[in-house]
Amino acid sequence: MTPSLTLGPVLFNWPVDRWRDFYARIADEAPVDTVILGEIVCFKRAPFFATAMDAVVDRLTAAGKTVWLASPILVGSERELAAMRDLTAADGDDAVPTGATLIEANDMGALARLAGRPHAVGPMINLYNEATLAWLAGRGAVSVSLPAELPAASVATLAKAGCDLGVAVEVQVWGRAPLAISARCYHARAHGLHKDGCQYVCGNDPDGLPVATMDGQPFLTVNGTQTLSHGCLCLAAELEALAAMGVGRFRLSPHAVDMVRVAEAFRAVLDGRREGRAVAAELDGLIDAPLVNGFFHDTAGARHVGGAARFQSGKEKPLSQKDKGSMS
Amino acid sequence: MDGFELICPAGTPAALRAAVDAGADAVYLGFRDETNARNFPGLNFTREDVAEAVAYAHARKVEVFVAINTYPQAGGLGPWRRAVDDAARLKVDAVILADLGLLDYAAGRHPDLRLHLSVQASAANADAIQLYREAFGVRRVVLPRVLTVPEIARLNAQVDVETEVFVFGGLCPMAEGRCSLSSYATGLSPNKQGVCSPASHVRYEPRGAALASTLGDFTINVFGADEPAGYPTLCKGRFVARDTPAYLFEEPTSLNAMDLLPDLKAAGVRALKIEGRQRGKAYIGAVVRAYREALDAFAAGRPVPRSADLQAMVEGGAQTTGAYKRAWR
Amino acid sequence: MRDSDATAHATADERARRIETQLSRAGLGLVPRMGRRVSDRLFDRLLHLLTIRHPRAFTAFRAMPDACLLIEPVDTPMAFLLRVGPNLSLRALRRGAAAPGDVGGVTADAVVRGPYAQLLDLLEGRIDGDALFFRRELTIVGDTALILALRNTLDGEEMDLLADAMSFAGPLAHALPVLRRNAGSILDRLDAARRLLPSPLRRGLARVEARLSGLAPAPEA
Structure with missing residues (x-):
């Protein structure tokens, strides 16, 4: 299987013009195979992007990209539920632009609606083991994107199971890791506002709002109701190992940086033209955060294991075996 | 009924x-x-x-x-x-x-x-x-x-x-079972190991009259001399956003x-x-x-x-x- | 009617508890005078007895990796060093000497500090440790997981530490139930007596109590 690059949905609240221009450049220049669109974090932001959605889908498909639409992460209110149902409707509702070929489910409700039809399972669905993967495949999943916190051993088992089941397995290899979702808006809260009267303050931070510890150590990133890592997940140096496990799809999560350059760098590694480690070193510092890969190496996600990239914290010693083990 | x-x-x-x-x-x-x-x-x-x-x-x-x-x-x-x-x-x-x-x-x-x-x-x-x-x-x-x-x-x-x-x-201020905050700081998560902010990674550190609580490599809170303390559950910690230290996610x-x-x-x-x-x-x-x-x-x-x-x-x-x-x- | 009975009952219990706590704290004041070997034997016997009475907890302690917890009641002259793991042991030592890190040649992995009465209540699961900690009445240093494991294991028992401790102490074994029954009236009489005393004597009584409980230095004999 030829390894393929996926561009995940933009998670941040960018002005719609910037959003449209971003995808125009992706269509023209970025060597990615699949582009996933959709406002998956906050229902309140969705109307802005809806106005440009058809044009962006057309532009991307005309450039030969496969376009999928992603469903929201958290569906609680009636209006959110109605929107999710429109997106996942079987009869090609107006909510789904022609040209988009698959829906990627990010909540169990969407998964329920998509049963029996080919669909993708997004990284916000709790997929931790081969039994769950088999169950999902049985209901029509053709591609799954694994949760960011999975360690290498789990990825390997799932990639193998995916090969056996005929389900493509994807892993996020670049961009801040999504860590949590809430009904509460932390962006609004940080501005002393309520979610209902949020004034869309999340729009001030195109890569999210930095959150530091009381000692001033950078730690997390707030994006409205979502919390992301501060560190930028980067598995460029692990790409070869991932491919050897049978992972066939590699996801880049968009940030307000030169994503064409990021895509080109990863493409070069996948094509065997460049060393993963060298690419990691080149991309280090592209966003103002250290590179991290701890989840994959079965340690704290905030850590960086191996290679020449910077560590996140001053405490650089790796976790001892005692620290790592679960308590008994 | x-x-x-x-x-x-x-x-x-x-x-x-x-x-x-x-x-x-x-x-x-x-x-x-x-x-x-x-x-x-x-x-x-x-x-x-x-x-x-x-x-x-x-x-x-x-x-x-x-x-x-x-x-x-x-x-x-x-x-x-x-x-x-x-x-x-x-x-x-x-x-x-x-x-x-x-x-x-x-x-x-x-x-x-x-x-x-x-x-x-x-x-x-x-x-x-x-x-x-x-x-x-x-x-x-x-x-x-x-x-x-x-x-x-x-x-x-x-x-x-x-x-x-x-x-x-x-x-939990976050949607349960959909949170990797603990995992990010410690490598151990509620979904995988059944622990959030595990005690094995918690330390309390006196700083003069104040008391700091840490989780993995991160300070989760610093309590003043007369403040009630808390277990350093990550989402109940005090963090700095927009230059203001506050209970960003949830108060204790x-x-x-x-x-x-x-x-x-x-x-x-x-x-x-x-x-x-x-x-x-x-x-x-x-x-x-x-x-x-x-x-x-x-x-x-x-x-x-x-x-x-x-x-x-x-x-x-x-x-x-x-x-x-x-x-x- | 039932409610007020219950209240009166609770109060008597609380008073009995207060006396027990004060007396046992005073008893601890005697430990340093016993000499190391006598004291060690006494705590070996106590541990043996607890192991028989609470096999679930003490089997769990032996199954833990080797580690030492220092328990420091801040209002007594003594501290306790509990070693868990295959070499389970309990030792009393002078509190001043017990700095975290090095206790009589043994390294303490964790320290719990707090008032004696609260620590005793905590050991017996009478109060909620988290609540105490939130109110900053307890201080925790070192290996938090060790402290949590011990707390959770002990909390899984229905433990009456004083009754257990006194049950091998000869005549004292009979004293405790009597004391618990009569605590209310003893306290009443003590309080009444105290009120009747002229104030210099009251201060003298306080000094005696302080000496008994080991807070004040004992006069040179």
């Missing part, structure tokens, strides 16, 4: 007896391993403990639920499947599961075993809940703590599954929905759940007793007694109705 069912936590056999004696309708507990979401040192039940717990509870007409609510590890499903098999063999009244694969296994292997959906599955809408109902025959869903009471009411009108909601104890408060009993009843909620398998038997006894009195009073149409004596028990000495009211968002 029947009154609420009161579902109470137990981390040890002594806590189970305290909960039963204080008036629980059902007690939930976990095996002593990574199969449950309170996999804390010194806590939880061996198979023999569960057998004794079931005997003690059933003799007093109290039910026992076993939480097997972490996500089985790829390539190592054994402990989770054995936990389900043993729970069925030990004649517990229900198992509380979250993982799709494990639900599939339990429904296929033990068709008579009652299945509840854990809050860790975070089923927040009618379509999600119907999926668990139709695919696995789940009989009850513990709702994630992200919904308002009106949202719960609308949801109950659309599903034919019992719903259970948290009314007291620690409050405890959920208490005792004032909302009429609303929850009108919303069609079947069971009320108390959080705190990690808390001591003194706490569990006191909280269960207070809720038993409140539910008895409510069922009899009497005014619900104030629960002022619970104030001292809760983190930060403060209580909230959490996501049940829209203002929390």
Whole structure:
């Protein structure tokens, strides 16, 4: 299987013009195979992007990209539920632009609606083991994107199971890791506002709002109701190992940086033209955060294991075996 | 219509007896391993403990639920499947599961075993809940703590599954089972290892008169000399955003929905759940007793007694109705 | 009617508890005078007895990795070093000497500090440790997981530490139940007597109590 690059949905609240221009450049220049669109974090932001959605889908498909639409992460209110149902409707509702070929489910409700039809399972669905993967495949999943916190051993088992089941397995290899979702808006809260009267303050931070510890150590990133890592997940140096496990799809999560350059760098590694480690070193510092890969190496996600990239914290010693083990 | 069912936590056999004696309708507990979401040192039940717990509870007409609510590890499903098999063999009244694969296994292997959906599955809408109902025959869903009471009411009108909601104890501000914050700081997560902000990675560090709490490589809070302290649960920490140190995600408060009993009843909620398998038997006894009195009073149409004596028990000495009211968002 | 009975009952219990706590704290004041070997033997016997009465907890302690917890009641002259793991042991030592890190040649992995009465209540699961900690009445240093494991294990028992401790102490074994029954009236009489005393004597009584409980230095004999 030829390894393929996926561009995940933009998670941040960018002005719609910037959003449209971003995808125009992706269509023209970025060597990615699949582009996933959709406002998956906050229902309140969705109307802005809806106005440009058809044009962006057309532009991307005309450039030969496969376009999928992603469903929201958290569906609680009636209006959110109605929107999710429109997106996942079987009869090609107006909510789904022609040209988009698959829906990627990010909540169990969407998964329920998509049963029996080919669909993708997004990284916000709790997929931790081969039994769950088999169950999902049985209901029509053709591609799954694994949760960011999975360690290498789990990825390997799932990639193998995916090969056996005929389900493509994807892993996020670049961009801040999504860590949590809430009904509460932390962006609004940080501005002393309520979610209902949020004034869309999340729009001030195109890569999210930095959150530091009381000692001033950078730690997390707030994006409205979502919390992301501060560190930028980067598995460029692990790409070869991932491919050897049978992972066939590699996801880049968009940030307000030169994503064409990021895509080109990863493409070069996948094509065997460049060393993963060298690419990691080149991309280090592209966003103002250290590179991290701890989840994959079965340690704290905030850590960086191996290679020449910077560590996140001053405490650089790796976790001892005692620290790592679960308590008994 | 029947009154609420009161579902109470137990981390040890002594806590189970305290909960039963204080008036629980059902007690939930976990095996002593990574199969449950309170996999804390010194806590939880061996198979023999569960057998004794079931005997003690059933003799007093109290039910026992076993939480097997972490996500089985790829390539190592054994402990989770054995936990389900043993729970069925030990004649517990229900198992509380979250993982799709494990639900599939339990429904296929033990068709008579009652299945509840854990809050860790975070089923927040009618379509999600119907999926668990139709695919696995789940009989009850513990709702994630992200919904308002009106949202719960609308949801109950659309599903034919019992719903259970948290009314007291620690409050996750994030959608449960969809959070990797702990994992990011320590490598250990609620979904994988059944621990959030694990004690093995916690340190308290005096800084003059102040007290700092750290988790992994990160400072989670610094308490002034006279400030009440807290366990460094990551999302209850104090962090700096926009140059202001604050409880960005959630204050160190405890959920208490005792004032909302009429609303929850009108919303069609079947069971009320108390959080705190990690808390001591003194706490569990006191909280269960207070809720038993409140539910008895409510069922009899009497005014619900104030629960002022619970104030001292809760983190930060403060209580909230959490996501049940829209203002929390 | 039932309610007020219950209240009166609770109060008597609380008073009995207060006396027990004060007396046992005073008893601890005697430990340093016993000499190391006598004291060690006494705590070996206590541990042996607890192991028999609470097999679940003490089997769990032996199954833990080797580690030492220092328990420091801040209002007594003594501290306790509990070693868990295959070499389970309990030792009393002078509190001043017990700095975390190095205790009589043994390294303490964790320290719990707090008032004696609260620590005793905590050991017996009478109060909620988390609540105490939130109120900053307890201080925790070092290996938090060790402290949590011990707390959770002990909380899983129904433990009456004083009754257990006194049950091998000869005549004292009979004294405790009598004391518990009569605590209310003893306290009443003590309080009444105290009120009747002229203030210099009251201060003298306080000094005696302080000496008994080891807070004040004993006069040179």
